[in-house]
Amino acid sequence: MLEGLKVLACGARDAVKLCATLLERAGAMVDFAAADSMDYDVIVISSDMDDAAGWKASDASIVCDITATSPQDSRSGTPWSDAQIQAMSGLMDTTGFAHGAPVRIGIPFTEVSAALYASAAIASAVRVKRTRGIVQNIGVTLSGCAASALTTFLPAAFARRTAARVGNRHPACAPWNAYRTRDGWILICTSTEEQWRKLRQEASVPQLDDARFETLSGRVQHVDELDALIETWTTTLATDDCTRICERIGVAAGPIVGIGELPREPNFRMRHAEAATSIETNGIDADTYKHVSIFEASVLSQTRAEREPETCEEGSNAPLAGVKVIEIGQYTTAPLVAKHLAALGAHVVKIEPPEGEVARSWLPGQGGTSYFFALNNTDKETIALDLKQESDRAHLRTLLADADVLVENLRPGALAKLGFTRETLGAINPRLVYCSISGFGIESAYPSRPAFDTVIQAMGGLMDLTRSDGAPVKIGASGADILGGQAALFAIVARLASRREEAGAFIEISMQDVAAWCALFAAGREPSRGQALACLDGHVWVEGDVTDAERAGCITLPKKVAAQKLAQAVPVVRVDELLEDGDFLADVLSAARDANGAFWPVLKVPYRLAKTPASVRAVPGAAQGFRRAPPAPARAPVPEDRPA
Known part of the structure; x- marks a missing residue:
């Protein structure tokens, strides 16, 4: 793919390291320290964390700068951490249980996302250089990447509603949750009445025949009682047995796999035998992830x-x-x-x-x-x-x-x-x-x-790393x-x-x-410390350790005031609050038209190519077809892909 491409990665952010790994996987040759004898096709930096003065695109080098926020953002220039960006962007407030605190995602989500988008933007710029001879700078922001992940939550904000955290549940389907088993946890996700009927028959719990659970709306309304009854069945089974039953009846399900258990997860071991053996032999270190493609x-x-x-x-x-x-x-x-x-x-x-x-x-x-x-x-x-x-x-x-x-x-x-x-x-x-x-x-x-x-979050180790008071929880x-x-x-x-x-x-x-x-x-990296503290009108995220006095002091303060009083603290922003944030409105949100001339709120891409920019322009109208069926009935939003 990118064979022959010479890359210098010299930024301190995780996103720079991950971007370099991705480019190397695609065939590029990567250095992490400049070699005097080499001219680089691509240079990847993080200017808000490093002294990057002078790194601009030359006649030969594409320069990609990965920063927390854009230069136009009022908070630019500060080396905000991944967790702080999660809090400031609305992303953190989407993760966690309904009656608990917001939860930091257990992977550096915005850094990973920035690395992936930066790699795609670099590949685009390489193509432009190869076909047209144009060399340019690229900017990628963690805040833009975080906003791009909110497509299941922003619709409620556009409708002037607040989307609450749902933990491992689904706002419009039930049963859909993480349930305890005899030896662990299992995710069970039903999306049709047929799946519910088969699951109810297999569980053989008489109370599940109650009229309250006859319809989807009834199950969603009485979900606490429903989940408790489902768990009376799952706790009698080993996780593997419960998973096999669900697979046999066509219900999406899977165990919550601990990160150290990945080598024994059958699909992971089948597809990544070398990585599985390495983990079993040496444990997980800073380079283990490189064994997985x-x-x-x-x-x-x-x-x-x-x-x-x-x-x-x-x-x-x-x-x-x-x-x-x-x-x-x-x-x-x-x-x-x-x-x-x-x-x-x-x-x-x-x-x-x-x-x-x-x-x-x-x-x-x-x-x-x-x-x-x-x-x-x-x-x-x-x-x-x-x-x-x-x-x-x-x-x-x-x-x-x-x-x-x-x-x-x-x-x-x-x-x-x-x-x-x-x-x-x-x-x-x-x-x-x-x-x-x-x-x-x-x-x-x-x-x-x-x-x-x-289910993929559960079986890929993501939920094991994302926890609320010890319980595994999916990324919102x-x-x-x-x-x-x-x-x-x-x-x-x-x-x-x-x-x-x-x-x-x-x-x-x-x-x-x-x-x-x-x-x-x-x-494989050193875990960062921090926690969400309750305030009068929400929460603040505080980096590092927190004293009991600081925790108690936040409860009576608005979150913006608490964030100003505490070092390394930022407010945990709700998604609906983003529509009142000047930086979000100017740097992330945009407007597009459909074929009828109506305006729609859309998101700008989180990467900026200086000379050949990407742009979001229009919303599609109705599909042009040959035998159009009547429109499907309206349904509540589903923040998941259907079975892939």
Whole structure:
């Protein structure tokens, strides 16, 4: 992918180290100290933590600066930590239990996210330099990355509502929670009435037949009683036995895997035998995460074709102008990838089912389209196809014939069953870059197990590291979905930046791989100290140790006042409060129009390319289709991907 690229990584932030690791994984040669004899293609710095004076793009070097906030932010120049950015951005307030304090995410989420976005932005800039001779600076902010992860919570804020923390529950589905077993914890996630019926029959708890639990709304309303009854069943079983039962009846479930237990987790061990052996032999250290790959790339098929000369669309200065992308995606992962490819200038065609993607109708929204769908699908052309019909499959084949990228997050094998195997795709278009995103990967110990974001967080070690008063809790944002999508984005853009003239590529993303990579990185570093303290109107996050007097003193103070009185303290901002924050409104939030001229709140991308900027411009209208079904009934927002 990026073979021959010379990179200097000389910033103190975790994001710089992780970005360098990602570029190295894609084939670049990385130095962590400048060598006098080398000219670098890319230099990665963190100017708010280091003396980076003089590092600007030259005739030869792209410079990527990863900072906590942008230069225009009123808080710029301060080396804010990951935890402080989590608190200031609204991200921390989304994680934790409903009646508990906000919880710091157990991995340095904004640093990891910044590394992934920075790597994709660098690959874009490398492509621009190679094809057009333009060298430029790049800026990436942790605060922008945090905001980009809030797409399941911002819709409520746009509707002037506050989205409460839900712990391991789901705001619109039940049962959906972490339950104790005889020897640990298990996540059980039901999303349909059929799944609930099968789970109730398997549990054989008479009280579950109560009329209160007959409907979804009743189960959500009486969720405390429901969860208590479910746990009377799960506590009689070993975790593995309970997981096998759920898999047999088609209910998404999985154990909460401790970070030290990853080597014994069957899918992790199958896919990362070297890492599993290293952990068993040497434990987890600062380099263990490097043994886990967040993507696998291979040749799409044996059919080869010469690549057509790359061209830039007339009037466009965007990095991926002239690139055509087909997305067969839903909810978060694949739509996130294609959204950023579109922002970078690609022409994205999104394939939806005849009735449109279900997420279109979630509440809240406007004009029959949800804010969630709008945030995740900007700048796409949308087409409705029924891929069970040969005529529509033929139309897809026509679209793929001149495409550069296909990205999808269907269940493994689903596209192949429709006649689009890797070999078939290679025959249709030998130069296609095909990216498949799934929960456990194509080669998996769980070929039939459905995967939700929550289950992947549990089985990838993320929940073990994120705890509230000792209890494991998921990242409030759909962390496994988001990080998996970011990994796919980097892999695709790195492939598009490749110098090699070769056959098309197959890129595989397992969200569990990405989650484990993040968790192992966090487990291998010195843990930072800090805690959220209750205040009169919320909480403050304080770095380091806290005295009893400081804790008691905060209770009677507004959080802004408490933050001013305590060293290393910042307010824990609610997501709805961001809409009154001048820095958020100026640097993160933007407006886009749909085909009818209506304005929509959207998010700017968290990376800035100085000379060939990415931009968010429009919200898609209704999908153009051949046999449109009646609109789906409105549904509450679901902050998870459906089974991947």
